[in-house]
Amino acid sequence: MTIPEQLSVVVSALRAVPDVQPTVQPPLDRAVFVGSGDSLSSALLATAYGHRALSSGDLTWTGRLPHGTDTVVGISHSGTSGATVRALRLAADEGKRTIAITSNADSPLAAAAAETQLVPSLDIREVVPCAGHLMLGLGVAAVVGEDVAAAASNVAQLLEAQAPELLRAVEVLPADAPHAISVLTLPDLRGAGDFWMLKLIEATGLTVRTVPLEESGHVDYFIGPQPHLVLQLIGSVGRARFDRLAVALESTGQTVQQIALETGRTPLIGELAGAAAGAVFAHQAATRWGRPPFRGGAVNMDARHIKLDEEPITT
The missing domain is CATH 3.40.50.10490 (Glucose-6-phosphate isomerase like protein; domain 1)
Incomplete structure (x- = not known):
């Protein structure tokens, strides 16, 4: 597939997707955004707004929150990334405000959070994926208080440029x-x-x-x-x-x-x-x-090693 063809797929999907509807109530006090893989890239976007971003494993596998944390925002498109779910559970156990950003309202991540910011899914087929990150990034924007009206279309316009x-x-x-x-x-x-x-x-x-x-x-x-x-x-x-x-x-x-x-x-x-x-x-x-991407199929892509061991995997 050529570059124009690849861009056209993403741009068309961005222009068709519904706006993210903000649901998290401000203010967002001393928040730590956590995710793994692509979702950690989404979490990093919050640093431009004065918040912190960490790998969800930094919380989960040390068993402690960073000093001065009031809120933990867990990010996972499927809502089944094990370390991120556990990070929210840790935060909840310590009495902190918990927020999930996900496309799956019925996921373990949403269940672990007191508040959930849902994002739509881009219905596109990708070899090297970016759709999940784009939608989660708009979810981050909504949580930090950015105006997300027509934001997906704005991304599409800039991508074309x-x-x-x-x-x-x-x-x-x-x-x-x-x-x-x-x-x-x-x-x-x-x-x-x-x-x-x-x-x-x-x-x-x-x-x-x-x-x-x-x-x-x-x-x-x-x-x-x-x-x-x-x-x-x-x-x-x-x-x-x-x-x-x-x-x-x-x-x-x-x-x-x-x-x-x-x-x-x-x-x-x-x-x-x-x-x-x-x-x-x-x-x-x-x-x-x-x-060939993903080492030509040599990599097992079911990602079970990062999911919750004790709970069924949902899509």
Whole structure:
């Protein structure tokens, strides 16, 4: 499938999906948003609004909440991610406010929460998925008090605006797969960068990491001598610093690719459009390098190891 075809599927679905209907009552005091995998990328979006985001396992497997936590928001599209359900149960046991963001009102996650923010599902078939993250991200927006009226359509519009840069970025990819990939960001695209990392891992099976821009400037020029691809996701700020760092990394033999993404009028909309672009980019990179997504079926995708052991799995 070509880039325009992939984008058309996502854009059409975004324009057809109903708006998220906010149900959580403000204010949201000292909240920690938790999730796993794609849902952790959704949780990271809340940091732009002054909240914290952690892997749900950070709470579940340590058995304690971060200091100063008043509210725990658990995020899972299916509502069956084991660590996230357990994190909400832990918070409830400690008398904290609990909120679930999910598409499944009958899920264990919804049952564990005092309040539930439901999100619709995008009815699309995907190889490298982004639909769940897009809807959960809009659920995060609703919970933090962002105006979500026509938000999905706004994401679609911005994703279309990113299409020319996405086409260019795929065209200039190296012909052969690198040994590893680093994704560099500033805070305006940090959540998108995290999602790019996840999708590149799923699609290519390569080692991929995300790095704050300045930290790359401190350590990344030591990477080598194996082929290494650096993707600089550039938003509305810091272009001069990205450029200067690109020169330094290229001088050590690394391949640096700059991808300038339109970020739109609100941080969250820009992050979500950037994340969807990342899923398309990852699929195209896997095709170019002859690396079938999910290691060509070698990976067991039932994900039972992250579900609740003692409860039935629902869809």
